[in-house]
Amino acid sequence: MLISCAVLLLGYLKWAHADNTETFCDDTDKGFICSPEISHYWGQYSPYYSTPSEISADVPSQCTVTFAQVLSRHGARDPTSSKTKTYNETIQKIQQNAESYIGSNITFLEDLEYTLGADELTPFGQRQLYNSGYKFYQRYQALARSKKLFVRASDESRVVESGYNFTRGFHDAMLADVFSHPSQSVTNRTNDYPYPILTISEDADSNNTLSHALCTAFENESDDAITDRGQGPWTDIFLPPIADRINSQLPGANLSLKETSYIMDLCPFFTVASQPTTSSPNGGLSEFCSLFTVDEWRSYDYYQSLGKYYHYGAGDDLGPTQGVGYVNELIARLTHARYVEDHTSVNHTLDDNQSTFPTTDRNEDVLFADFSHDNDMTAIFFALGLYDRTADLNNTQIQEPTDPSVAGYSAAWTASFASRLYVEKLVCGSDASGTSDTADASDEYVRFIVNDRVIPLACADDDGKCLLSAFLETLDFAKSGGKWEQCFE
C-alpha cells in the first residue's frame, strides 16, 4: 500500500513535471527557450533564461556547499495598472485612426481585443516560479534534503504568490527526490506544505529591504532627469526609424516614439499572457513580436538596460544605496551574526528576532529564499558590487552584456521575470567532507550566481569563488550605509 501510493505519487509528479518542461517554452533548467534571438532581448520583460557563464556554475571539485540563498524576482505578470491603461489607449488610438493596415505582419491589429489584466502573475509566471523552486531544490539537494527553507516576500500579491509557487516546486522536487530514494532515512515531509512565508509591508513608511520607499531624495527624483541621462538619448537614436516604418504601415495612426515603444512592450506582455495555453507557429511568441527585427530587439533590450542602470544601478547616485539594507542582512546570514548592523531599511523588530530573521543556528534554516522586484534587485546587485567592473553604459551606442566593459550587465541578464541570484557558501579542500555549516571561517568561500552566470568578482579565483573574509572586506559601501544621509538632505 505504502509503495503503490509512493509509485502513484511519483508517477503524478513525473507527469506534472514533464508537462512543465516539454510541451511549452519554459524549461526548468534553461528557462525560456523559444525564439531566443528575440525573447532574450526584452530587458526586464524577458522571461528568465539561463545566461552564458565564462565560469562553470557547477560546484567546484573539492568543494561542498554549506549555505544557499536565493533572491528572486516575481514571475511574468500583466502590465502594471497604469501601463495596462496606457497600452489599451494606444491600441484604441490605432484602431480609431488607422485608415489601413499595410503588410501581413500588422493586419492582426485591426481586430485585436486588448485583453491584458494588471499587476498579477500570469499562469506562465506562476509556472516559472514553480520551475525555479524545483531547480533550486535540485541544485542544492544535498542541503535541501535536511534543511528547512526560510522564506520572505515583499507584501505585494504577485511577489507573495511567487513565493508560494516557488515553495510548491521546491516541495514537489523534494518529494520526488525522497520517494525515488526510498532507502534514505529521511522523514516523510509530505505534510510540510504549505511553507510559512514572512511578508513585509510595502507601505511608504515601511522598513523593507525587499522594496524601496524610505529614501526621500531618491523617491522624489524627477523622471525627466533620469531619462535625460539614461534612456533619452538612445530613444532618439533607435526609435525614429522604427516609428516611421510602423506609421507607414498604419496610415493615420501617427504614433509617437513613446507609443511605438509601447507596441514593442506588448510583444513580451502578450507572449507571457498567452503562455502556455496557446502555441503559435512562430514558436509561441505574440504577433506583436514579428513587427520588429532581431536588431531592433537588441536595441530595445539596451533601452531597457539603460533604464535600470541609470535609476537603480550605478548610473543613479542613490540607486545602489537602496540595496544596502539587504546586503547588511546577507552579511549577518553569511557570518551567523546575531544582529544585523544597518541604519537604512532594515526593520530591526523583525531582524533582531531569530524567529523572523534566523542567523545563528548553524543546522536549521540554512536555505533562504527572498522574493522581490526587478528594481530592488538591481539596487542590491550594485550594492553588492556585482557589476563594479561595468563602466557607465553609453547612452548613444549599444553595448551588449558580452562586452567586457559591461561585464555581464543587462536588464535581461539580471532583472528578467523570475530572475534569481544564488548566493552560496563553499568549504573546499580537506574540510569539504561534511555538509554542516560549522567550518572555520578562514576556509569558507562565497560565490554569486545571477541567472546561472557565475559573477567574476574582483576577489574571485578561477572558480569564481572569493574567500568569505576577502569578500566581506569589499562591502564597505554597504557596511557604512551607502549614501543614506543624502536621502534626507
Ligand SMILES: *[C@@H]1O[C@H](CO)[C@@H](O)[C@H](O)[C@H]1NC(C)=O
Ligand atoms: C480597453 O479600452 C476599451 C475602450 O475604452 C474598453 O472598452 C476595454 O474594456 C478596455 N480593455 C481592458 C482590458 O481594460
Ligand SMILES: *[C@@H]1O[C@H](CO)[C@@H](O)[C@H](O)[C@H]1NC(C)=O
Ligand atoms: C501559484 O500560486 C497560486 C496562489 O497560491 C495558486 O493559485 C496557483 O495554482 C499556483 N500555481 C502553480 C503553477 O503552482
Ligand SMILES: *[C@@H]1O[C@H](CO)[C@@H](O)[C@H](O)[C@H]1NC(C)=O
Ligand atoms: C508520506 O505521508 C503522506 C501523508 O501523510 C502519505 O500519504 C504518504 O503515503 C507517505 N509516504 C511515504 C513514502 O511514507
Ligand SMILES: *[C@@H]1O[C@H](CO)[C@@H](O)[C@H](O)[C@H]1NC(C)=O
Ligand atoms: C517592522 O515590522 C513589524 C512586524 O512586522 C511591524 O509591525 C512594524 O510596523 C515594522 N516597522 C517598520 C518601521 O517598518
Ligand SMILES: *[C@@H]1O[C@H](CO)[C@@H](O)[C@H](O)[C@H]1NC(C)=O
Ligand atoms: C519629496 O516630495 C515630497 C512630496 O512631494 C515633499 O514634501 C518633500 O519635501 C520632498 N523631499 C525632498 C527631499 O525633495
Ligand SMILES: *[C@@H]1O[C@H](CO)[C@@H](O)[C@H](O)[C@H]1NC(C)=O
Ligand atoms: C501627430 O502627432 C503629433 C504629436 O505627437 C502632432 O504634433 C501632429 O500634429 C500629429 N500629426 C497628424 C497628421 O495628426
Ligand SMILES: *[C@@H]1O[C@H](CO)[C@@H](O)[C@H](O)[C@H]1NC(C)=O
Ligand atoms: C512587416 O511588413 C511590412 C510590409 O510588408 C514590411 O515592410 C516590414 O519590413 C515587415 N516587418 C518586419 C519586422 O519584417
Ligand SMILES: *[C@@H]1O[C@H](CO)[C@@H](O)[C@H](O)[C@H]1NC(C)=O
Ligand atoms: C526603520 O529605519 C529607520 C532608518 O531609516 C530607523 O531609524 C528605524 O529605527 C527603523 N525602524 C525599525 C523598526 O527598525
Ligand SMILES: *[C@@H]1O[C@H](CO)[C@@H](O)[C@H](O)[C@H]1NC(C)=O
Ligand atoms: C519574535 O517573533 C515571534 C514571531 O513573530 C513572536 O512570536 C515573538 O514574540 C517575537 N519575540 C520578541 C522578543 O519580540
Ligand SMILES: *[C@@H]1O[C@H](CO)[C@@H](O)[C@H](O)[C@H]1NC(C)=O
Ligand atoms: C558613446 O558612443 C559614442 C558613439 O560611438 C562615442 O562618440 C562616445 O564617445 C561614447 N561615449 C562614451 C562616454 O564613451
